[in-house]
Amino acid sequence: MLALAALLDRTGLAASLNPLAPKAPPLRARAKSIIWIFANGGPSQVDTWDYKPELAKRDGQPLEGFDAKTGFFPASVGPLMKSPFEWQQHGKSCTWTSGLFPHLSQHVDKMAFIHSCWTKSNNHSPALFMMNTGETRMGYPCVGSWVTYGLGSVSDSLPSFVVMSDPKNRGLPKGTALNWGAGFLPSVYQGTWLRPQGEPIDNLKRLSNLTDERQRAQLDLLAKLNHASLGGSAVESELAARIESFELAYRMQTAAPEAFDVSKEPEHMKKLYGLDQPHCAHIASQCMMARRMVERGVRFVQIYSGGMENQQSWDCHADLVGNHTGFASETDQPVAALLADLEQRGLLNDTLVIWGGEFGRLPVSQKGGKPGRDHNPHAFTVWLAGGGVKGGFHYGETDEIGHKAVVDRVGVHDLHATLLYALGLDHEKLTFKFQGLDQRLTGVEKSRVVQEIFA
């Protein structure tokens, strides 16, 4: 009979039984974890990180040859519209940023900007699926699932892939759980969504009668009875793994709430993240949780800024100023604090922080009382920090008005290949057999790792 102790050895036999057993990355890993701040709804590149003085010069002029179907509202296409925000240069890299991010602007020398991202859909849910799974259709495994499939989980008491959504009742990103689904990968690799209100994970809390002691007695009896009929079974190791899964669940009951609990963080940290400020306390809390989880071995954390409907997210069809000011101020201080905190703890080298949305916005206005900007699949900016990227580095360019990516274009598959590369995975070799084919995150066509952004 198998000794249970052998199963506890996560590098030994258990590894072959446990689909989440940690695996060494096949290539050199620059980062161990990813924290992805998903600016849901599609922030405007020309109002955040992609400085376009030419756009200001041509403010109010029509954009010749513009395809009105580029965005979502062909009937509301206005003229070119300059960024209403004040731009300034920051850091040694003299990086231009709009006034939306006073805190993050202090960290531009940690960030590598990719200004030439483009995607395949001008519509939220297909573009969200594209950004998360590499396909505009629903049903494919998301990046976090692929990463978990490829690398397993370091933590034996926390989920490896965690997703946090808007806690202010503004809804979930369009397409909801499919954005962190495992698709055709086994469901064990799907993201664990932390419920923004109430208990974050199903069934994590013991029922009222069951004290720790009583539940321990239950699990001891269960292990004993299960062991009694283990020997001689043709699936002995499978059954043994099941016994162990109860122990893991038992540990998770304590470990997960501890990891999620930011209340015991010191006051100065709470202040740094902005936990004391109503406008950004929710993201502050999520960013602190993300750091705590990464410290405890969680591999992949995604935080969605904004909910579902138009003005409930970065989707600024109307009132660009109000919309972007609001969502920027929710995220600016907490994300800046996250970068600073990771750095001072020496975690930033091992943690890749990503900021970006599912597409960009048009340089032309969307007409209305308070003008907005419509969807733009042709250009958006994503920045990455930590995880071995070059700080203050700018890669790729859009045209002079920020409408289309033109220099060193980076498609979503290229971005995904780059993320896998940072974690030591080869996007061409990380495959899974489904429907007769070796499926991979980056699809059939050739993709490119943006190696230039790494130091």
Added chain:
Amino acid sequence: MMVPPLQGFDRFVGGDPGRCPGLVWGRAFGPPSVAVVKVFDTPASLGRVFVLASLCVSIFAAAHGAPLPPDHAERMTKGLEIFRTDVAPLLKEHCVRCHGGEKTKGDLDLVTRDGFLKGGADGVAVVPFSAAESKVMKMLRHEEEPYMPEKKPRLPDAAIAKFTAWIDAGAPYSEPLIEGRKPARDRSVVTAEDRKWWAFLPLAKVAVPQREADTPVRSADATADKSVRLTSSSHPIDAFLAVKAAEKKLTLAAPADAATLVRRAYLTLHGIPPTPEQVGVFEAESIRDPQSAMRNLVDTLLASPRYGERWARHWLDVARFAESSGFEHDYDREGAFHFRDFVIRALNDDMPYDEFVRWQLAGDEFAPGNPLALMATGFLGAGVFPTQITANEVERTRYDAMDDMLSTTSAAFLGLTVGCARCHDHKYDPIPTQDYYRMLSTFTTTTRSVIDLDVNPEQNAPKLREWTAKREPLAAELARHEKELRGKFDGWLASGAEMPKSATWSVLTFSETKSQAGATFTRLDDGSYLAGGTNGGQDTYTFTAGTPLRRITGLRLDALAHPSMHKGGPGRADNGNFALSKIRVFAKATGGGAETEVKLAKAVADFEQNKASLRIASSLDDNAKTGWAIDPQFGKDHSAVFTFAAPVDFEGGASLRVVLEFAVNKQHSIGRPRLSVIADTEPRLDAESLPGPVAAVFDALRKRNVLDDKQSGTLFDWWKRRDAGWLALDAKLAKHDAAKPANTVKVLVCAEGYKPLTMHSQGANFFANTHILKRGNTELKDGVAAQRFLQVLMPSEDAAKQWAWAPPQGAQFSGRRRSLANWITDTERGAGALAARVIVNRVWQHHFGRGLVATPNDFGRTGAPPSNPELLDWLAGELIRGGWKLKPLHKLIMTSSAWQQNSVRDAAKETADPVNDTFTRRVPQRLEGEAIRDSMLSVSGLLEATMFGPGTKDERSKRRSIYFTVKRSQLIGSMVAFDQPEPLASQGARPTTTVTPQALMLMNGPQVREWAEAFAARMEKETGDDARIAQAYRIAIGRPARSEEAKAARAFIAAQTASYTAEGKPNAAHIALADFAQVMFGLNDFAYLE
């Protein structure tokens, strides 16, 4: 036990690492998924399923029919490594230049594995897995001429050793040795060779093997006295298996004991364990006659409706069944659950499988009068579909939707990955892109629709007859009266036809009607629109209409009575009222241009409910809680007139959009609105409302023209409504019509000719033609695709017409889906043999945990070949010969010795046949999430047997798990935790994972605890802990507790009781027993079949 290598990811790949491995190189190299087998071929729960889903044996074996060594998969993985690091460089340096590069000496092409295996002019060069038998090794070792490499020194021993190791490992290639090498052949042409693939062949006419009586089928060791010998009376399944087993010197395991068998049978067929009484009955019968006991048991279980509820779930995985759209809104699909009910009914009724196929594809075309056949078409419509489609996504989305139908159809019924041919010819199977699009065209006009379906027309028929009989005299009376009126009408005309005042209201005919809440509108003769369908919350109507009039000065809204409404209406509220909170009018020129809102200066109505918040003026303000209502003047027509602040005047007429909001109260919308406009004059309530055609007739009269019959008829239809007698008779008839007996429900169908479900799309629901696309790109159309099926499964390229079915004149469908279904189920000339193999394999898989073909959704070259092709073909033949009925197939399988084997571990067999291709042992299976939950509910005594109807998302439900509503964004946590697949694409086999959410649910789930409490209450009917523990074991796992188990349980219950007592709990013993009951739910023995 195998421990897979953990470093690196090469193990996940065989050939091209891409999603379409053949895109670059074709299939000219080693088996693409061999390595997967190696890695996951462990006893791990997860692994087992990977094997199920992706086991794939080399093309070599499939093509050459040579037996493979049992560990071929592991060897090939090693071989790939050797190839990459050593052999490929050696071949490139010393061999390829002459053999496949600059030249191909001796016709031996070493660039690809296919070429190497094929050999050259001198015959076969290599025997995979056997360097000793391989001629090439002798040449390399300079033992046989010509020595290789030619005219060069012998390779170093180390290099030769690498070749030896590589060939012994199966000589796999990870890639062709020359980059960009074209595939060996053009896949757009289907060849005779392609047709020889086992899955495409007609069913082999196989006889049940007969062997000498002394060939043992079972191990003769421990159960010598019971061993069955293969004789002419042996069970056919055992006979087929014995032949293959003998090749590996294996025999079937001994039968399991009766208690195990009865539990296995219940859980397999019902997904619920037997009660202790049911176990007892079977054990007793078994002692008398085990075979007859099993036959009776199977008959009993198959006759129970629990069978359909269990096996329908297997099919729902295959059908990617869900009840919502997915994507951004994930809207619920009204009436989608009827498909689930169809599957349950079909299985319980033992509907022949070919009919089951036909109805799912074309139930409306095969049996238009049968509601069940229409429900079956939900199959095609169950896939995901975006509900917000931008203008430039419309066409691609339509191709995606059809692709979902075709991919699911081909995977489910034919076990083929036809979807792979969307962008390029299928790289492994003979499925050209042409075939894909021509087959895709089957669905060109197929759309999802929600229809009102009479679910029980037979029951309804007498009522309908009675209703029809009563209608006749009413209609006759009206006709008689009309005839009399006609005379008066002619007199009226002759006397100069008193004309209406010159200014008349011109009734609008709507080009578009919209209701936010989902109401439908039917135009009536007088230009009014009768609202039907959903009367949801607070509705908003939007009507669009064109009018040639210029200088329009006002709008008239008539709210007309109708007998179909409560109290005759004119509102849809329960008391006949309505409340119009807001009316808005927008106008633009007919020819286009910007739309502007028309300012409404004032409003008057014939009646107002009060002079405060419910007067007509309230419909002009922005207060949603005030509006125009008419209580208590129900059952009468009412009108309001709105005067425009400035006339709407466009040369060529105007297009008007009128928005009516009913936000004052719920369900208070107008049931029969009519809109009219007036020009050139002050809009007045007392001016006549003339429908456009009537106004035209009056114009003609004014010009003193003679009326033709049509004009006269139009005028009469208007004139007769001024006669009180006619109106009374017409109202009587309308009232009768409104009471037409119907027993209808909303059903989601996927068919043709019904109103397509439209979501937020900026374009058409479907296009008139399906085109052949290059690279799947809608911008690259390459001609219209005419319907055809897979060439490889047709006797000739142009044979499709023999299955073509032309629908009767005037039918609403095209017949294309019926044609497809005819081809799929044609066992003689079409795809029927393959369809039979596929379903037989699915049934086998759910009995044994693994199919005869281990890849149930892939019978092509990337799938696994059948481990026992003769048995598969014989079973498929039996199915067809038995009229495609599945219940006899279950009985056939379950009465075999193979099914009844025990699952005791046999290390020798595990070595000889690691994946149990021979089926000479039972491998215990973990139950699916549904069966685990249903078992807990059943054991607790709480399971509710209510069948069919709308499901629920409430986990507290006590119905069987199949009745959970499948909403894609809100899948049921306890089902997902136990591996219920996401309903996105057809799934033939589920993974079995062991993860913490499962344990957490069993430890802390409130429902589990509730069931445990109820289970404890059942135990408490016994007296004393010993009896309770014994009963708990019998109920939950069908066997008595062993003494050490009972001892541990006793100690636990005592300690928990003491603990609760110490806390002062009055019901300490009960809580402690519930704690124990919960532990029972966590037992491996509870969650596993065995």
